[in-house]
Amino acid sequence: MxxxxxxxxxxxxxxxxxxxxxxxxxxxxxxxxxxxxxLAKGLKALGLKVPAQRAIVTEGARSVAWMSPDELLVLCxxxxxxxxxxxxxxxxxxxxxxxxxxxxxRAMFTVSGAKGDEVLMKLCPIDFxxxxxxEMRRSRAAQVAAAVWRSGPxxxxxxxxxxxxxxxxxxxxxxxxxxxxxx
Amino acid sequence: MLTLTCPCCGVTVEETxxxxxxxxxxxxxxxxxxxxxxxxxxxxxxxxxxVHFERWRHAYGCGKWFLTARCTATLEVFGSxxxxxxxxxxxxxxxxxxxxxGWEGYK
Ligand SMILES: [Zn+2]
Numbered sequence: 001m002x003x004x005x006x007x008x009x010x011x012x013x014x015x016x017x018x019x020x021x022x023x024x025x026x027x028x029x030x031x032x033x034x035x036x037x038x039l040a041k042g043l044k045a046l047g048l049k050v051p052a053q054r055a056i057v058t059e060g061a062r063s064v065a066w067m068s069p070d071e072l073l074v075l076c077x078x079x080x081x082x083x084x085x086x087x088x089x090x091x092x093x094x095x096x097x098x099x100x101x102x103x104x105x106r107a108m109f110t111v112s113g114a115k116g117d118e119v120l121m122k123l124c125p126i127d128f129x130x131x132x133x134x135e136m137r138r139s140r141a142a143q144v145a146a147a148v149w150r151s152g153p154x155x156x157x158x159x160x161x162x163x164x165x166x167x168x169x170x171x172x173x174x175x176x177x178x179x180x181x182x183x
Numbered sequence: 184m185l186t187l188t189c190p191c192c193g194v195t196v197e198e199t200x201x202x203x204x205x206x207x208x209x210x211x212x213x214x215x216x217x218x219x220x221x222x223x224x225x226x227x228x229x230x231x232x233x234v235h236f237e238r239w240r241h242a243y244g245c246g247k248w249f250l251t252a253r254c255t256a257t258l259e260v261f262g263s264x265x266x267x268x269x270x271x272x273x274x275x276x277x278x279x280x281x282x283x284x285g286w287e288g289y290k
Contacts, residue, residue, distance in 0.1 A: 140243040
């Protein structure tokens with residue numbers, strides 16, 4: 001098998017905040033009836049649970065985020081994504097559901113630093129004052145779709161399509177340049 | 184700037200996150216309908232100056248369609264509600280009637 005590489009190979013830039021392409025990440029998208037018992041069981045086997053509306057819950061190295069009323073995104077290690085997909089498929093075999101390993105179709109970024117919010121404030125129509133820890137906010141960054149959440153103290157994470165990873169890094173790099181702080 | 188609350192994910196967003204879908208509560212006339220019925224369904228819109236019911240899609244967010252009522256003259260938003268309905272919720276109609284006593288109703 002060929003060697004897997006992330007969209008931008010971990011490229012990083014530091015201005016008034018640090019923006020980094022997060023490297024290979026496992027992502028499994030899941031469309032199903034979110035109230036289904038089989039889904040709850042399948043997630044429980046991974047150490048996760050069905051998140052509430054717009055929530056992202058993290059247990060150890062795995063997270064699961066609410067993406068829409070019938071869609072979740074499981075974040076896990078890149079290497080284990082295929083197995084996680086197979087396990088969830090098995091758990092939902094009798095349900096009207098779709099489980100897909102989208103790890104290679106997406107790119108993930110982190111924006112870290114005390115002024116990290118200000119990098120994204122210029123790009124996304126999100127009210128960062130009210131964006132709480134544990135909330136997954138789907139929106140856009142300039143002209144592309146993006147999902148944003150607080151992944152740690154003074155750290156935000158961003159997911160976008162892999163095909164626009166270069167564009168996203170361009171946005172983040174320019175927006176985080178010194179002198180571009182808002183406050 | 185128009186801001187609407189998406190009832191599917193509960194977040195209040197500005198219009199650049201949304202895609203407009205035109206007038207809400209249209210009855211579809213497809214195969215088997217008369218030419219007049221189809222023409223009206225296809226082309227005739229109320230386009231009122233005032234209370235208007237609209238379809239919107241939370242395109243950059245949860246991706247779902249929802250419905251809203253707003254005033255085309257003032258951009259005042261009366262409310263939004265799920266798309267799985269054939270008519271606006273009664274409490275929303277009551278709210279609009281209170282604010283716009285002369286309003287002729289949604290039909
Ligand atoms: Zn929504």
